[in-house]
Amino acid sequence: MALFKKALSLITGSPVKETRPLKGLTERQLIELESEIGGTLFGPIPAGHRRDFFCLDARTWVWHEEWIDTDTGKKRTSTTRYEAHENGILKAQDGVNYRFIEGEELTNLAVAVRLYYEEVMRGVYKRDPITGQKITEEPPATIDTVT
Amino acid sequence: MPLEDTPMTMSATEQMDRQSTSFAESEEVRRYSLQQREVAQLEHAYTMASRRPDRTEHLTDRQIEGAIISDSAERTEYEAGFDLDREDPIDLEKFTTPDDEDVETAFNKVHNQVEKMDVLAQTMLIIQHGEYMVQIRGVEAPYSRI
Numbered sequence: 001m002a003l004f005k006k007a008l009s010l011i012t013g014s015p016v017k018e019t020r021p022l023k024g025l026t027e028r029q030l031i032e033l034e035s036e037i038g039g040t041l042f043g044p045i046p047a048g049h050r051r052d053f054f055c056l057d058a059r060t061w062v063w064h065e066e067w068i069d070t071d072t073g074k075k076r077t078s079t080t081r082y083e084a085h086e087n088g089i090l091k092a093q094d095g096v097n098y099r100f101i102e103g104e105e106l107t108n109l110a111v112a113v114r115l116y117y118e119e120v121m122r123g124v125y126k127r128d129p130i131t132g133q134k135i136t137e138e139p140p141a142t143i144d145t146v147t
Numbered sequence: 148m149p150l151e152d153t154p155m156t157m158s159a160t161e162q163m164d165r166q167s168t169s170f171a172e173s174e175e176v177r178r179y180s181l182q183q184r185e186v187a188q189l190e191h192a193y194t195m196a197s198r199r200p201d202r203t204e205h206l207t208d209r210q211i212e213g214a215i216i217s218d219s220a221e222r223t224e225y226e227a228g229f230d231l232d233r234e235d236p237i238d239l240e241k242f243t244t245p246d247d248e249d250v251e252t253a254f255n256k257v258h259n260q261v262e263k264m265d266v267l268a269q270t271m272l273i274i275q276h277g278e279y280m281v282q283i284r285g286v287e288a289p290y291s292r293i
Binding site: 027030031034040041055057058059060061082084085086087088089102106107109110111113114115116117118119120121125127 | 249250253254257258260261262264266269270271272273274276277278279280281283284
């Protein structure tokens with residue numbers, strides 16, 4: 001069928017139009033989309049690195065980084081979880097070190113979280129981050145005129 | 148420690164001001180402030196959720212049924228544990244990330260606002276935005292188009 005469409009496209013000169021059906025996105029897939037933006041919030045990602053930064057659930061933010069160790073050639077990973085409690089943000093790095101963050105690190109996380117929210121609302125959900133209203137890219141079909 | 152490496156600065160005076168402000172607050176003041184913020188957050192979250200359009204009116208029954216079945220089946224897989232090894236990356240063909248200039252502008256704007264907050268306010272900000280993201284996912288997940 002795909003071959004037929006391509007052949008028809010070559011004959012008629014019009015590009016193949018792919019219809020994308022409505023698809024149910026899982027929470028995990030939405031997180032992956034969010035992380036595409038989250039990973040870009042802290043500047044350029046070094047070559048050979050993969051960075052994820054995302055909101056896992058209502059109280060947990062995750063920073064995950066993967067890279068190849070240039071000395072050993074082995075894959076290295078680092079996962080940091082920031083758990084939001086009402087009295088502070090608990091940081092758990094690679095499931096070993098636990099401590100409440102403060103000072104500049106807390107400020108940086110707060111900035112990242114807010115920026116993540118604003119960019120993800122616009123980039124993934126196409127909504128205004130303040131009002132929650134859908135961002136319309138097309139002009140309205142009719143314009144009300146005052147007579 | 149990635150966030151510690153992020154190039155942001157705060158003057159010593161600002162740090163001292165912020166610390167002295169937080170030290171001056173009694174525990175009772177903190178608790179009262181926290182309660183007030185929680186109430187305001189819940190009210191705001193409820194208002195945001197109630198504003199959203201109901202997309203189901205634009206779908207056929209079959210599409211709705213298919214989306215719900217698909218979502219519930221895969222949600223079970225997700226609930227078993229978040230898998231960071233993506234063997235089935237989703238199609239990002241039509242997904243665009245914001246350009247660098249937009250991110251930098253937003254970053255500076257937000258950074259200036261957050262620097263003025265105390266520690267408790269920053270914490271509440273993080274909790275608030277986490278709750279919103281989960282809420283938005285719950286609304287969007289079954290009927291999104293990609």
